[in-house]
Amino acid sequence: MKKYTYLDFLANFGVGGAHPGGLLLTKHIFDQYEINENTSVLDVGCGTGQTAAFLSLEYNCFVDACDINKIMVEKAAKRFDDFLIPIEVREENAENLSYDENMFHFVLYESVLNFMNLEEGLKEAYRVLQPDGTLLAIEMLKKPEMTKSQGEDLSSFYNLKSLLSIEDWRKSLKEVGFTSITLSPLPSLATNNEDIEHGTEFILSPHIEKELYDFLDGHEKRIKDFESVLDYRIIQAKKEK
Secondary structure, rough: OOOOOHHHHHHOOOOOOOOOOOHHHHHHHOOOOOOOOOOEEEOOOOOOOHHHHHHHHHOEEEEEEEEOOHHHHHHHHHHHOOOOOEEEEEEEEOOOOOOOOOOOEEEEOOHHHHHHOOHHHHHHHHHEEEEEEEEEEEEEEHHHHHHHHHHHHHHHHHHOOEEEEEEEHHHHHHHHHHHHEEEEEOOOOOOOOOOOOOOOOOOOOOEEEEHHHHHHHHHHHHHOOOOOHHHEEEEEOOOOO
């Protein structure tokens, strides 16, 4: 019997906007920059393509998207085809991207980096960014109060390869070569913009094994039980010119 992971749950349920803040937070982050038709963005771990599609439509910028999960890539490709959005989506390992170096102005991760070998993932982000390009991420962090057993439980349930503190993140980014590193708390955002989806989106696969439903309950329980020891940050870092 196959042992399913949290990422299998996300793929089969076609979960979009799973990261904190959803598209409202994505827009808040990108509104800080001058984005136009000459701007290139790589959405790594794009899932069903919700964010990539939003960026393309909202800012008329050039977007590429990739994900390691075949089901997610298929769902993203269907979204782009259905809405005639000019985005190429690839099945990619974020630790070994096929994109050329110095290619993108922005590389975006939304709740993705904790699921990979962080050093390899950051090296690849640095490689494909243009000089003076920007890494953007929304990631889960651990607070100092988190116990070893809590960290082990979270890592086991989500199949995380890393769960870092703020200091660990800064160190990891610096070691790869990133500068101008900031890890900002999530802002409080108004939810009166009717043009932007606020909630989590689901694009269900035709046949879903019942074992995958357990991940939804497990996820909700952990978010509630570990709320006091978890933090979420907007990570921004620059590649040197």
